[in-house]
Amino acid sequence: MSKRPGRHRLRRAALGWAAVLIAGCAAHPGPAPLTVGASPDPQSQVLAHLYADALRSTGAAVRIDTAPDPVSALDSGELTLVPGLTGRLLAVFAPDSPARSDRGVYWALAGALPEGLALGDYSLTATDKPALAVSAATAASWAGADLSKLVRHCSGLSVGTVQGARTPAALGSCTLPKPREFPDAAALFAALTARQISAAWTSTADVGVPDDAVVLSDGRPALIRAENVVPLYRRNELTEAQLLAVNQVAGVLDSEALIDMSRRVAGGGNPQAVADAFLDEHPLGR
Numbered sequence: 001m002s003k004r005p006g007r008h009r010l011r012r013a014a015l016g017w018a019a020v021l022i023a024g025c026a027a028h029p030g031p032a033p034l035t036v037g038a039s040p041d042p043q044s045q046v047l048a049h050l051y052a053d054a055l056r057s058t059g060a061a062v063r064i065d066t067a068p069d070p071v072s073a074l075d076s077g078e079l080t081l082v083p084g085l086t087g088r089l090l091a092v093f094a095p096d097s098p099a100r101s102d103r104g105v106y107w108a109l110a111g112a113l114p115e116g117l118a119l120g121d122y123s124l125t126a127t128d129k130p131a132l133a134v135s136a137a138t139a140a141s142w143a144g145a146d147l148s149k150l151v152r153h154c155s156g157l158s159v160g161t162v163q164g165a166r167t168p169a170a171l172g173s174c175t176l177p178k179p180r181e182f183p184d185a186a187a188l189f190a191a192l193t194a195r196q197i198s199a200a201w202t203s204t205a206d207v208g209v210p211d212d213a214v215v216l217s218d219g220r221p222a223l224i225r226a227e228n229v230v231p232l233y234r235r236n237e238l239t240e241a242q243l244l245a246v247n248q249v250a251g252v253l254d255s256e257a258l259i260d261m262s263r264r265v266a267g268g269g270n271p272q273a274v275a276d277a278f279l280d281e282h283p284l285g286r
Contacts (some may be wrong), residue, residue, distance in 0.1 A: 007113070015078065033061035034237070037070030037079040042256065043128065043205065043263035045082035048212060049275035050253065051231055054245040054284055055081070055238075064195040072233060077219075081233040081246070087225040088121055089232060100222040102127075105234075106230070113232075120231035121247040124252035128205035129227035131215050132159070132165055137191060138199075146217045147171060150199065160188050160197040167201045171223045190212060205255050207263040229253060245284060252282040 034055055038048030041234060045066075046286070052062045067073045070082040086105045090097055092111035099105045106122050113119070132150060134142075142149040154174035161167050161179040170176060176266055180197060182188040185208035192200045199216075202209050204227075209215060216236050219225050238246065261278060265271045 004171055007237065022229075031061075033063045034080040035078070036062060036064050037073055038064060038066050038084040039068065039070055040066055041263040042271070043285075044083070044262045045231060045271040046258065046265055046275060049271045050249055050279065051081060051083050051246060052232065053275055053279050054249050057284060058239070058241045058245050060242060064127040069234070074234065075117065077234065079234075080237050081231055083229065083231050085227040086230050087227040089230070090225070099212045100225050101220075102226040102228055109230075116235055118233060119231060119281055120243065121250040123250040123253050124228065126205075126229040126250070126258050127227055127255055128203050128258065129218070130208075130224050130284040131202055131204050131218070132199045132211060133189075133192065133202050133213040133215045134199050136212060136214055137194070139216075145214050146219050148219060151176070151223070156281075157199060158197045159199050159201065160191055161201040162188055163241040165201060168224060185209075195221050204207060205262065205268060207259055229258070248284040252279075257282075 004284040021261075026251040033268050036048045036052045036055070038044045041163055045146065048064050052064050055062045063224060064282055065073070065079060067079075069080060071084065071089065071251075073079045074082045090099065090109045091107055094108060094285070097108045097112070099108040102122070102124060106119070110119050132147065134150070139145045139149075142153060143231070149171050154176075157174075159167075159179045160182055162185055163183055167179060168176070179201060180191075182191060185202070185206070188200050189210050191207075193210075202213075202215060204215065229250070230248070231245075233246070257278060260276045264274050
């Protein structure tokens with residue numbers, strides 16, 4: 001009759017199998033973290049941290065990568081998600097599109113994306129599209145603060161912009177003069193105050209617009225292409241729960257909050273702390 005193995009031999013065998021299992025687990029680490037892309041500017045950093053927090057709320061590991069051209073990095077597969085603005089993204093993928101409205105730009109962009117990329121929900125309330133600002137005196141003399149008033153006073157306009165900014169060449173029937181360029185926003189708005197120019201190009205979420213300037217609103221039909229916050233991501237790389245969390249950002253973010261957070265980061269605030277504080281006050285999924 002054969003002898004039963006001793007307890008010490010069984011224990012050694014069990015420990016051996018445990019070591020094999022542990023070694024196997026070590027050889028197969030967890031999934032790589034999701035990567036959210038951002039450019040160096042404060043607004044892009046704020047948006048990247050908001051969307052990264054949304055992904056983390058599902059338990060995912062997330063890393064933020066800063067790159068000069070995040071959209072190209074996303075297209076090449078280096079990133080998982082990049083927040084952006086609908087109009088600027090449309091200018092990348094379909095620059096000749098005539099779309100102007102929020103919905104029109106979004107659907108034109110969705111139809112122009114290369115295979116492998118997709119859009120999440122866009123925010124109706126968080127926008128940063130080009131806008132023209134005038135002095136309070138000019139707005140009063142025009143009896144209104146919308147772009148249609150400027151179009152009616154097209155003749156004789158002088159327009160300024162920050163050096164290097166891209167601005168529309170025409171608004172409806174008004175072909176704008178070549179803008180005078182200034183080194184920064186402070187010099188631009190100083191020229192507006194001094195009446196050296198009659199209108200200054202800015203944007204609806206620009207943190208540098210002084211209180212005494214009036215930003216002209218765009219009505220319907222829109223004269224300037226929409227720029228709504230939207231997430232662009234790689235297909236099949238987000239779970240259903242992760243995509244749901246990403247889309248919830250559109251429901252809590254608005255332009256006022258985006259301006260405030262961007263201003264804080266531009267002033268030296270930590271973008272992670274700024275985004276965390278906002279989501280503490282505006283939880284996702286409510």
